[in-house]
Every structure is written in structure tokens, then in C-alpha cells.
Amino acid sequence: xxxxxxxxxxxxxxxxxxxxxxxxxxxxxxxxxxxxxxxxxxxxxxxxxxxxxxxxxxxxxxxxxxxxxxxxxxxxxxxxxxxxxxxxxxxxxxxxxxxxxxxxxxxxxxxxxxxxxxxxxxxxxxxxxxxxxxxxxxxxxxxxxxxxxxxxxxxxxxxxxxxxxxxxxxxxxxxxxxxxxxxxxxxxxxxxxxxxxxxxxxxxxxxxxxxxxxxxxxxxxxx
Numbered sequence: 001x002x003x004x005x006x007x008x009x010x011x012x013x014x015x016x017x018x019x020x021x022x023x024x025x026x027x028x029x030x031x032x033x034x035x036x037x038x039x040x041x042x043x044x045x046x047x048x049x050x051x052x053x054x055x056x057x058x059x060x061x062x063x064x065x066x067x068x069x070x071x072x073x074x075x076x077x078x079x080x081x082x083x084x085x086x087x088x089x090x091x092x093x094x095x096x097x098x099x100x101x102x103x104x105x106x107x108x109x110x111x112x113x114x115x116x117x118x119x120x121x122x123x124x125x126x127x128x129x130x131x132x133x134x135x136x137x138x139x140x141x142x143x144x145x146x147x148x149x150x151x152x153x154x155x156x157x158x159x160x161x162x163x164x165x166x167x168x169x170x171x172x173x174x175x176x177x178x179x180x181x182x183x184x185x186x187x188x189x190x191x192x193x194x195x196x197x198x199x200x201x202x203x204x205x206x207x208x209x210x211x212x213x214x215x216x217x218x219x220x221x222x223x
Contacts, residue, residue: 129171
């Protein structure tokens with residue numbers, strides 16, 4: 001008579017890991033694609049959460065290549081920095097793929113001012129220079145470090161963060177996002193240059209300063 005051998009039952013914690021942790025590890029900021037590619041039709045008349053696909057016969061090889069990050073950005077502005085975006089708006093081949101990249105150039109002393117990416121986590125590598133990189137948690141804890149070329153950082157999705165060039169020369173960062181269009185909320189512009197403007201009495205109360213201080217800041221941003 002043939003005998004059967006019972007297979008060992010997997011440990012409880014292994015089952016829990018597979019049920020709970022593995023799906024979350026595969027979660028992306030953007031929905032997963034349902035086809036090989038969906039090159040964005042930026043001129044489409046319909047509006048969806050993302051962009052509709054170009055008809056396949058109209059897709060060209062150039063849709064999958066982008067040279068915009070090869071050029072140094074113009075840093076002659078009040079912040080001494082420039083962000084060159086490589087998102088779906090300029091690189092249609094990224095549509096539905098849940099990824100994009102930025103190039104950020106800094107003059108000596110330049111700053112990428114406090115800002116938020118509402119739809120993506122950011123990771124970056126310093127290519128040149130020395131940068132102070134920091135973010136603030138929802139518990140108002142600042143995490144920061146000075147990084148040199150070849151070192152990386154990560155900014156959790158939706159947290160306020162910044163970079164400042166603390167070296168003697170120019171600095172360069174290449175950043176990647178888990179969204180084709182991570183979005184950006186630059187706090188100085190959001191607070192002091194919105195259209196229509198945030199009422200001064202709201203800002204004076206929030207920052208506990210005189211109205212002339214708020215008006216002075218707004219004037220610097222043309223508000």
C-alpha cells in the first residue's frame with residue numbers, strides 16, 4: 001500500500017509576510033500599465049487620469065528617448081538653481097510607466113527651496129559638488145546631511161524637502177521619481193505668489209509677523 005508524506009506547513013510568519021508585505025512592496029505611485037507602452041498623446045482632446053495613448057502606427061523610436069537632462073540649466077535666478085524636468089509632459093514615452101527624472105543645477109550657494117512632490121517618492125544622486133539635503137517629517141523632525149558626488153538620498157512622498165549647494169563650485173543632482181508626473185509645490189511661490197493671493201491676515205497669523213513683512217515678501221515674488 002502506497003504511503004503519502006505530508007508536506008511541512010509553512011511558518012505562520014512566512015504566510016503573514018506573503019499576504020501583507022509582498023503586495024505593498026509591489027505598489028507604485030502610478031497605476032501599472034496594461035500594455036507594452038502607451039506613448040502619451042499630449043494633443044488629445046479628451047482628459048483622463050494621465051494621457052491617452054498614441055495610435056501604435058504613429059509611435060516613433062524618438063518617443064522613447066530624451067536628451068533634455070544632458071544640458072545645464074539656467075541658474076540666473078533668485079534661488080541660484082534650475083530644475084530640468086524629464087516627465088511625461090516632455091518625454092511622452094514615460095506615459096503609464098510610473099517613472100520620471102529631473103536634473104537640478106546649482107550655483108555656489110544656490111538652493112532648491114523647500115517644496116513637496118505630492119504624487120511621488122524621490123531618490124537622487126549627487127553627480128557634482130557638495131549638497132546639504134534635508135526633509136522634514138510630519139512630526140516636524142528634520143533629517144539632513146551634506147552629500148558629495150556619488151552619494152544618494154531618498155525623500156518620502158509628500159514631505160517638505162530642500163537642497164543647498166554648500167560647496168565652492170557648481171553642483172548637480174539627478175533625481176528619479178516613481179511617477180510619470182510627480183508634481184511640485186514650491187512653498188515660497190505657493191504661499192506668497194498664488195493667484196488669487198492668500199489674504200495677508202491669514203499669513204500674518206500663521207507666521208506671527210506684521211503685515212508689512214508679508215507684503216515685503218510678496219513684493220519679491222511679484223505678488
